[in-house]
Amino acid sequence: MPELPEVETTRRGIEPHLRKQQVVRVVVRDGRLRWPVPEDLDIRLSGQTIVSVERRAKYLLLNAEVGTLLVHLGMSGSLRLVEAGSAVGKHDHIDIELSSGHVLRYTDPRRFGSMLWSQTPLEHTLLKKLGPEPLSDAFDGQRLFDLSRKRSIAVKPFIMDNAVVVGVGNIYATEALFAAGIDPRREAGSISKARYLKLADEIKRILAKAIESGGTTLRDFVGGDGKPGYFKQELFVYGREGELCKLCGKTLREVKLGQRASVFCPNCQH
């Protein structure tokens, strides 16, 4: 589920419910995530007040008074607030019980996500080498151009590389390349600066729009008010292999790049 817009939507949804709340208890029903959930998580976090909830790339940072809970949702994870005593589902692995009586519940069928504890989260091995945030000024077409010189990798996996820019997952990489008119198979090093300027603008525009719309697929992460999300109808190419291009009417094609499905229009993208 989660690409950057979904993670940011989650952050915005849970933050008001967590800020200034004290953690009463942490219940780990299944700690077998990508990395084992720390055994002492309950001891570390209980009694502490959550100061803020930030995001770095696709990590959520739940900042407590002393230390930070790092949460990654992987491919299938979600965080939502439920009432204390809510029925526990098969994949509801972790509960963070709050003084408000609400529970922040972590659900993750595939268990590709992670939950880690750090005193210095931005220095953590997993976060330290990350590239700039896509919506910040530190990311632009000049950076894409500079980093891509002499690179033979296809442009699509290049822009999905977290060292280049974070938060560009398969859906938005696919859509941004379509919007910029660039064939995803092109060698990163063979693309002009002008086209990278356009591509960076499209990445920013599409991510911002998706965040504005509440992500592509997330719904009712807080309470029961189902959010429509970034409607599937807004997608031009992702998931539309064999269908017709919305711009030119030609049939969309799919190739594998970096083991990921990559749909593109052979007529609009070069």
Added chain:
DNA sequence: ACTGGCACCTGGGCGC
């Protein structure tokens, strides 16, 4: 230093 490939894990959808 790069690149491509594999791995982690469960569930849903498809064809037979």
Added chain:
DNA sequence: TGCGCCCAGGTGCCAG
């Protein structure tokens, strides 16, 4: 209905 196969929004790690 059931079974086997393929696919899935992420990303760290490995060998070449």
